[in-house]
Amino acid sequence: MKRAVRGFSLLEILAALALLALLLVGVYTGVRAAIRSVNVGSAAIGRLDQIRSAQQLLRREVMQSMAVPLAHNDQGDNLYFVGEPNQLRFVAPLPGYLGKLGPQLQQVSLESGANGTLQLVARFALLPPDGSAPQPLGEPEILLDGIRSGAISYRGLDEHGRPADWQSEWPDGRQLPLLVRIELQLDGRDAWPVLEVPLKVDPSANRGAMNLLRGLRIPTVTQ
Amino acid sequence: MRQRGFSLLEVIAAVLLLALAFAALMQVAASATNLTARAAERSEAALWARSKLDSAFALRAPQPGQSEGSFDALYRWRLTVTSWPGNEPAGPARPAQTNLQLYRLDLEVLWGQGRQQRHAHFSSLRVVSAHDANTP
Numbered sequence: 037m038k039r040a041v042r043g044f045s046l047l048e049i050l051a052a053l054a055l056l057a058l059l060l061v062g063v064y065t066g067v068r069a070a071i072r073s074v075n076v077g078s079a080a081i082g083r084l085d086q087i088r089s090a091q092q093l094l095r096r097e098v099m100q101s102m103a104v105p106l107a108h109n110d111q112g113d114n115l116y117f118v119g120e121p122n123q124l125r126f127v128a129p130l131p132g133y134l135g136k137l138g139p140q141l142q143q144v145s146l147e148s149g150a151n152g153t154l155q156l157v158a159r160f161a162l163l164p165p166d167g168s169a170p171q172p173l174g175e176p177e178i179l180l181d182g183i184r185s186g187a188i189s190y191r192g193l194d195e196h197g198r199p200a201d202w203q204s205e206w207p208d209g210r211q212l213p214l215l216v217r218i219e220l221q222l223d224g225r226d227a228w229p230v231l232e233v234p235l236k237v238d239p240s241a242n243r244g245a246m247n248l249l250r251g252l253r254i255p256t257v258t259q
Numbered sequence: 260m261r262q263r264g265f266s267l268l269e270v271i272a273a274v275l276l277l278a279l280a281f282a283a284l285m286q287v288a289a290s291a292t293n294l295t296a297r298a299a300e301r302s303e304a305a306l307w308a309r310s311k312l313d314s315a316f317a318l319r320a321p322q323p324g325q326s327e328g329s330f331d332a333l334y335r336w337r338l339t340v341t342s343w344p345g346n347e348p349a350g351p352a353r354p355a356q357t358n359l360q361l362y363r364l365d366l367e368v369l370w371g372q373g374r375q376q377r378h379a380h381f382s383s384l385r386v387v388s389a390h391d392a393n394t395p
Contacts, residue, residue, distance in 0.1 A: 048267075051267070052270070055270070055271075055274065059274055059277070059278075062278065062281070063281065066281055066284075066285055069285075070285065070288045073288065073289070073292045074288075074292075076292075077291075077292050077295045077296075080295070080296075080299060081295060081299070084299050084302055084303075087306075088302060088306065091306055091309075095309070095313070191318070193318070199318035199319060214317050214318055215314050215317050215318070217314075227303060227331065227333075229303055229306040229307040229310060229330065229334075230307075230310060230330070231306075231310055232310040232311070232313060232314035233310075233313060233314070234313055234314055234317040
Protein backbone atom coordinates (compact mmCIF):
# COMPACT_ATOMS: atom_id res chain seq x y z
CA MET A 37 0.00 0.00 0.00
CA LYS A 38 1.45 3.27 -1.14
CA ARG A 39 1.73 5.87 1.44
CA ALA A 40 1.08 8.88 -0.84
CA VAL A 41 -2.63 8.17 -1.63
CA ARG A 42 -4.63 7.37 1.37
CA GLY A 43 -8.44 7.47 1.17
CA PHE A 44 -10.95 7.95 3.95
CA SER A 45 -11.84 5.08 6.15
CA LEU A 46 -15.45 3.85 6.12
CA LEU A 47 -15.94 5.23 9.58
CA GLU A 48 -14.86 8.67 8.47
CA ILE A 49 -17.20 8.60 5.49
CA LEU A 50 -20.10 7.50 7.68
CA ALA A 51 -19.38 10.25 10.17
CA ALA A 52 -19.20 12.84 7.42
CA LEU A 53 -22.45 11.60 5.86
CA ALA A 54 -24.24 11.64 9.19
CA LEU A 55 -23.06 15.16 9.83
CA LEU A 56 -24.14 16.26 6.38
CA ALA A 57 -27.52 14.60 6.84
CA LEU A 58 -28.06 16.37 10.13
CA LEU A 59 -27.10 19.64 8.55
CA LEU A 60 -29.45 19.13 5.62
CA VAL A 61 -32.35 18.15 7.89
CA GLY A 62 -31.79 21.31 9.90
CA VAL A 63 -31.66 23.49 6.82
CA TYR A 64 -34.69 21.82 5.30
CA THR A 65 -36.91 22.27 8.37
CA GLY A 66 -35.77 25.85 8.67
CA VAL A 67 -36.53 26.65 5.07
CA ARG A 68 -39.88 24.89 5.26
CA ALA A 69 -40.87 26.81 8.37
CA ALA A 70 -39.84 30.05 6.70
CA ILE A 71 -41.87 29.29 3.59
CA ARG A 72 -44.88 28.38 5.69
CA SER A 73 -44.74 31.53 7.74
CA VAL A 74 -44.36 33.64 4.61
CA ASN A 75 -47.41 31.95 3.09
CA VAL A 76 -49.49 32.38 6.22
CA GLY A 77 -48.34 35.97 6.53
CA SER A 78 -49.14 36.92 2.99
CA ALA A 79 -52.54 35.22 3.22
CA ALA A 80 -53.29 37.26 6.35
CA ILE A 81 -52.14 40.46 4.66
CA GLY A 82 -54.26 39.67 1.62
CA ARG A 83 -57.31 39.03 3.75
CA LEU A 84 -56.79 42.23 5.70
CA ASP A 85 -56.42 44.15 2.47
CA GLN A 86 -59.68 42.65 1.26
CA ILE A 87 -61.45 43.67 4.48
CA ARG A 88 -59.97 47.14 4.40
CA SER A 89 -60.81 47.84 0.79
CA ALA A 90 -64.35 46.52 1.25
CA GLN A 91 -64.77 48.86 4.23
CA GLN A 92 -63.30 51.79 2.35
CA LEU A 93 -65.56 51.32 -0.64
CA LEU A 94 -68.68 50.83 1.47
CA ARG A 95 -67.85 53.79 3.67
CA ARG A 96 -67.23 56.12 0.78
CA GLU A 97 -70.29 55.09 -1.16
CA VAL A 98 -72.78 54.98 1.71
CA MET A 99 -71.46 58.30 3.01
CA GLN A 100 -72.10 59.91 -0.34
CA SER A 101 -75.69 58.68 -0.59
CA MET A 102 -77.71 61.21 -2.50
CA ALA A 103 -81.31 62.23 -2.29
CA VAL A 104 -82.11 60.82 -5.70
CA PRO A 105 -85.28 58.76 -5.89
CA LEU A 106 -84.63 55.12 -6.65
CA ALA A 107 -88.21 53.89 -6.49
CA HIS A 108 -91.73 54.95 -5.60
CA ASN A 109 -94.08 53.59 -3.00
CA ASP A 110 -97.78 52.90 -3.45
CA GLN A 111 -98.71 56.50 -2.77
CA GLY A 112 -96.29 57.68 -5.45
CA ASP A 113 -93.83 59.13 -2.95
CA ASN A 114 -90.18 59.02 -3.81
CA LEU A 115 -88.09 56.42 -2.03
CA TYR A 116 -84.47 57.36 -1.48
CA PHE A 117 -83.16 54.46 0.54
CA VAL A 118 -84.04 50.81 0.95
CA GLY A 119 -82.58 49.08 3.97
CA GLU A 120 -83.17 45.46 4.85
CA PRO A 121 -81.34 43.10 7.24
CA ASN A 122 -79.27 41.63 4.44
CA GLN A 123 -79.23 44.27 1.77
CA LEU A 124 -79.31 47.99 1.23
CA ARG A 125 -79.95 50.09 -1.83
CA PHE A 126 -79.05 53.71 -2.29
CA VAL A 127 -77.93 56.17 -4.94
CA ALA A 128 -74.38 57.47 -4.86
CA PRO A 129 -71.72 58.52 -7.34
CA LEU A 130 -68.96 56.07 -8.07
CA PRO A 131 -65.36 57.18 -7.62
CA GLY A 132 -64.07 59.29 -10.49
CA TYR A 133 -61.52 56.78 -11.71
CA LEU A 134 -64.30 54.38 -12.67
CA GLY A 135 -65.72 56.75 -15.23
CA LYS A 136 -68.01 59.73 -15.30
CA LEU A 137 -71.33 57.98 -15.27
CA GLY A 138 -72.92 60.09 -12.59
CA PRO A 139 -74.99 58.77 -9.71
CA GLN A 140 -75.55 55.05 -9.68
CA LEU A 141 -78.10 52.88 -8.02
CA GLN A 142 -76.03 50.74 -5.72
CA GLN A 143 -77.06 47.57 -4.02
CA VAL A 144 -74.97 45.90 -1.37
CA SER A 145 -76.22 42.52 -0.23
CA LEU A 146 -75.23 39.48 1.75
CA GLU A 147 -75.68 36.41 -0.41
CA SER A 148 -74.79 32.77 -0.01
CA GLY A 149 -71.50 31.87 -1.58
CA ALA A 150 -69.22 28.86 -1.67
CA ASN A 151 -69.05 26.22 1.11
CA GLY A 152 -72.09 27.48 2.95
CA THR A 153 -70.50 30.84 3.68
CA LEU A 154 -71.91 34.20 2.79
CA GLN A 155 -70.42 36.86 0.58
CA LEU A 156 -70.86 40.58 0.37
CA VAL A 157 -71.84 41.55 -3.15
CA ALA A 158 -72.13 45.00 -4.69
CA ARG A 159 -74.23 45.69 -7.76
CA PHE A 160 -74.36 48.91 -9.71
CA ALA A 161 -77.01 50.15 -12.07
CA LEU A 162 -77.56 53.26 -14.13
CA LEU A 163 -80.64 55.31 -13.34
CA PRO A 164 -82.18 56.42 -16.63
CA PRO A 165 -83.42 60.02 -16.45
CA ASP A 166 -86.84 59.10 -17.81
CA GLY A 167 -87.64 56.98 -14.78
CA SER A 168 -87.58 53.62 -16.49
CA ALA A 169 -86.11 50.53 -14.89
CA PRO A 170 -82.45 50.81 -13.86
CA GLN A 171 -79.98 49.20 -16.20
CA PRO A 172 -77.43 46.90 -14.56
CA LEU A 173 -73.89 48.07 -15.07
CA GLY A 174 -71.37 45.28 -15.35
CA GLU A 175 -71.20 42.11 -13.35
CA PRO A 176 -71.88 41.97 -9.60
CA GLU A 177 -68.71 42.57 -7.63
CA ILE A 178 -67.82 40.31 -4.72
CA LEU A 179 -66.44 42.62 -2.05
CA LEU A 180 -65.72 39.98 0.56
CA ASP A 181 -66.27 36.24 0.88
CA GLY A 182 -65.94 33.69 3.65
CA ILE A 183 -68.52 35.35 5.89
CA ARG A 184 -70.17 33.19 8.52
CA SER A 185 -72.98 35.53 9.42
CA GLY A 186 -73.78 39.17 9.20
CA ALA A 187 -76.38 41.86 9.57
CA ILE A 188 -76.96 45.39 8.38
CA SER A 189 -78.71 47.82 10.69
CA TYR A 190 -79.85 51.40 10.45
CA ARG A 191 -80.33 54.30 12.79
CA GLY A 192 -82.09 57.59 12.37
CA LEU A 193 -84.28 60.05 14.22
CA ASP A 194 -87.78 59.24 15.37
CA GLU A 195 -90.80 61.42 14.66
CA HIS A 196 -89.91 63.69 17.58
CA GLY A 197 -86.44 64.31 16.23
CA ARG A 198 -84.77 62.21 18.89
CA PRO A 199 -82.20 59.54 18.06
CA ALA A 200 -83.92 56.20 17.56
CA ASP A 201 -82.50 52.77 18.27
CA TRP A 202 -80.71 50.59 15.77
CA GLN A 203 -83.20 48.90 13.50
CA SER A 204 -82.64 45.86 11.36
CA GLU A 205 -84.85 47.35 8.69
CA TRP A 206 -85.19 50.95 7.59
CA PRO A 207 -88.92 51.62 7.90
CA ASP A 208 -89.40 54.76 5.83
CA GLY A 209 -87.57 54.92 2.53
CA ARG A 210 -88.70 58.52 2.06
CA GLN A 211 -85.98 59.52 4.47
CA LEU A 212 -82.36 58.58 4.70
CA PRO A 213 -81.00 57.01 7.87
CA LEU A 214 -78.30 58.87 9.78
CA LEU A 215 -76.11 55.88 10.37
CA VAL A 216 -75.64 52.53 8.68
CA ARG A 217 -73.88 49.69 10.46
CA ILE A 218 -72.54 46.50 8.91
CA GLU A 219 -71.56 43.72 11.29
CA LEU A 220 -70.00 40.56 9.95
CA GLN A 221 -68.53 37.43 11.49
CA LEU A 222 -65.82 36.05 9.25
CA ASP A 223 -64.55 32.53 8.81
CA GLY A 224 -61.14 31.96 10.29
CA ARG A 225 -59.23 34.16 12.65
CA ASP A 226 -59.73 37.48 10.94
CA ALA A 227 -62.13 39.96 12.41
CA TRP A 228 -64.30 42.47 10.63
CA PRO A 229 -64.27 45.66 12.64
CA VAL A 230 -67.88 46.82 12.79
CA LEU A 231 -68.42 49.34 10.04
CA GLU A 232 -70.46 52.39 11.00
CA VAL A 233 -71.03 55.02 8.38
CA PRO A 234 -72.75 58.37 8.81
CA LEU A 235 -74.64 59.62 5.77
CA LYS A 236 -73.74 63.07 4.56
CA VAL A 237 -76.40 64.20 2.18
CA ASP A 238 -75.24 66.66 -0.42
CA PRO A 239 -77.55 69.65 0.11
CA SER A 240 -77.50 70.54 -3.58
CA ALA A 241 -79.07 67.19 -4.36
CA ASN A 242 -81.88 68.02 -2.00
CA ARG A 243 -84.24 70.06 -4.10
CA GLY A 244 -87.08 70.45 -1.70
CA ALA A 245 -87.22 72.44 1.49
CA MET A 246 -87.18 69.27 3.53
CA ASN A 247 -84.13 68.00 5.21
CA LEU A 248 -84.04 64.31 4.53
CA LEU A 249 -81.85 63.57 7.48
CA ARG A 250 -84.03 65.42 9.92
CA GLY A 251 -87.26 63.93 8.76
CA LEU A 252 -89.99 65.51 6.74
CA ARG A 253 -90.26 68.67 8.75
CA ILE A 254 -91.06 71.19 6.06
CA PRO A 255 -90.86 74.70 7.50
CA THR A 256 -94.35 76.07 7.21
CA VAL A 257 -95.04 79.78 7.07
CA THR A 258 -97.73 80.65 9.59
CA GLN A 259 -98.82 84.25 9.45
CA MET B 260 1.81 14.84 1.02
CA ARG B 261 0.94 17.68 -1.34
CA GLN B 262 -2.79 17.55 -0.77
CA ARG B 263 -4.22 17.65 2.68
CA GLY B 264 -7.97 17.43 3.41
CA PHE B 265 -9.86 19.16 6.19
CA SER B 266 -9.68 17.79 9.65
CA LEU B 267 -12.93 16.85 11.37
CA LEU B 268 -12.48 19.82 13.70
CA GLU B 269 -12.39 22.22 10.80
CA VAL B 270 -15.50 20.76 9.23
CA ILE B 271 -17.36 20.98 12.52
CA ALA B 272 -16.30 24.59 12.87
CA ALA B 273 -17.56 25.33 9.38
CA VAL B 274 -20.88 23.60 10.07
CA LEU B 275 -21.24 25.52 13.30
CA LEU B 276 -20.64 28.77 11.50
CA LEU B 277 -23.27 27.89 8.92
CA ALA B 278 -25.73 26.98 11.68
CA LEU B 279 -25.16 30.30 13.38
CA ALA B 280 -25.71 32.23 10.18
CA PHE B 281 -28.84 30.24 9.45
CA ALA B 282 -30.17 30.84 12.94
CA ALA B 283 -29.67 34.56 12.49
CA LEU B 284 -31.52 34.41 9.20
CA MET B 285 -34.43 32.57 10.84
CA GLN B 286 -34.51 35.21 13.55
CA VAL B 287 -34.94 37.89 10.92
CA ALA B 288 -37.73 35.94 9.25
CA ALA B 289 -39.48 35.45 12.60
CA SER B 290 -39.31 39.12 13.44
CA ALA B 291 -40.66 39.97 10.00
CA THR B 292 -43.66 37.75 10.71
CA ASN B 293 -44.04 39.40 14.09
CA LEU B 294 -43.99 42.86 12.56
CA THR B 295 -46.60 41.80 10.03
CA ALA B 296 -48.88 40.67 12.84
CA ARG B 297 -48.40 43.97 14.66
CA ALA B 298 -49.08 45.94 11.51
CA ALA B 299 -52.26 43.93 11.04
CA GLU B 300 -53.33 44.73 14.60
CA ARG B 301 -52.71 48.38 13.99
CA SER B 302 -54.69 48.32 10.77
CA GLU B 303 -57.59 46.74 12.57
CA ALA B 304 -57.37 49.36 15.31
CA ALA B 305 -57.43 52.04 12.63
CA LEU B 306 -60.56 50.54 11.08
CA TRP B 307 -62.28 50.46 14.47
CA ALA B 308 -61.22 54.04 15.13
CA ARG B 309 -62.45 55.24 11.76
CA SER B 310 -65.95 53.86 12.38
CA LYS B 311 -65.96 55.20 15.94
CA LEU B 312 -64.86 58.72 15.04
CA ASP B 313 -67.17 58.84 12.04
CA SER B 314 -70.26 57.78 13.88
CA ALA B 315 -69.57 59.52 17.20
CA PHE B 316 -71.96 62.40 17.64
CA ALA B 317 -73.71 61.79 14.35
CA LEU B 318 -76.99 61.88 16.23
CA ARG B 319 -76.35 64.40 18.97
CA ALA B 320 -74.05 67.33 19.58
CA PRO B 321 -70.71 66.59 21.20
CA GLN B 322 -70.37 67.20 24.92
CA PRO B 323 -66.90 67.82 26.34
CA GLY B 324 -65.85 64.94 28.53
CA GLN B 325 -64.45 61.45 28.48
CA SER B 326 -66.07 58.15 27.69
CA GLU B 327 -64.74 54.66 27.23
CA GLY B 328 -65.82 51.21 26.24
CA SER B 329 -64.72 48.21 24.26
CA PHE B 330 -65.14 47.37 20.61
CA ASP B 331 -64.75 43.61 21.01
CA ALA B 332 -62.88 41.15 23.20
CA LEU B 333 -59.56 42.57 22.08
CA TYR B 334 -59.90 46.27 21.40
CA ARG B 335 -60.93 48.98 23.85
CA TRP B 336 -61.41 52.67 23.29
CA ARG B 337 -61.31 55.91 25.23
CA LEU B 338 -62.73 59.06 23.73
CA THR B 339 -61.95 62.53 25.01
CA VAL B 340 -63.92 65.48 23.74
CA THR B 341 -62.65 69.00 24.34
CA SER B 342 -63.82 72.23 22.85
CA TRP B 343 -61.24 73.60 20.52
CA PRO B 344 -59.15 75.79 20.51
CA GLY B 345 -60.05 75.78 24.17
CA ASN B 346 -61.21 78.50 26.46
CA GLU B 347 -57.88 79.72 27.71
CA PRO B 348 -57.29 83.38 26.90
CA ALA B 349 -53.87 82.65 25.41
CA GLY B 350 -55.39 80.65 22.58
CA PRO B 351 -55.97 82.10 19.15
CA ALA B 352 -58.77 84.62 19.10
CA ARG B 353 -62.06 83.18 17.98
CA PRO B 354 -64.29 85.31 15.78
CA ALA B 355 -67.00 86.62 18.02
CA GLN B 356 -69.75 86.62 15.44
CA THR B 357 -69.62 82.97 14.52
CA ASN B 358 -72.11 80.44 15.72
CA LEU B 359 -69.83 77.56 14.90
CA GLN B 360 -68.10 75.62 17.62
CA LEU B 361 -65.18 73.30 17.07
CA TYR B 362 -64.64 70.20 19.14
CA ARG B 363 -61.53 68.11 19.25
CA LEU B 364 -62.09 64.36 19.48
CA ASP B 365 -59.20 62.34 20.80
CA LEU B 366 -59.64 58.61 20.46
CA GLU B 367 -57.29 56.16 22.09
CA VAL B 368 -57.56 52.56 20.93
CA LEU B 369 -55.94 50.03 23.27
CA TRP B 370 -55.32 46.34 22.90
CA GLY B 371 -53.23 43.62 24.51
CA GLN B 372 -52.60 43.02 28.18
CA GLY B 373 -49.92 44.03 30.64
CA ARG B 374 -46.55 44.67 29.08
CA GLN B 375 -47.88 43.63 25.71
CA GLN B 376 -50.39 46.45 25.79
CA ARG B 377 -50.37 48.64 22.74
CA HIS B 378 -52.29 51.70 21.87
CA ALA B 379 -52.94 53.96 18.93
CA HIS B 380 -54.09 57.52 19.09
CA PHE B 381 -56.41 59.19 16.63
CA SER B 382 -57.79 62.68 16.71
CA SER B 383 -60.30 64.57 14.70
CA LEU B 384 -62.09 67.89 14.75
CA ARG B 385 -65.84 68.23 14.62
CA VAL B 386 -67.58 71.45 13.77
CA VAL B 387 -71.02 72.03 15.24
CA SER B 388 -73.20 75.03 14.74
CA ALA B 389 -74.12 76.56 18.06
CA HIS B 390 -77.77 76.33 17.11
CA ASP B 391 -77.51 72.55 16.81
CA ALA B 392 -75.61 72.29 20.05
CA ASN B 393 -78.32 74.09 21.93
CA THR B 394 -81.17 71.93 20.77
CA PRO B 395 -81.57 68.95 23.09
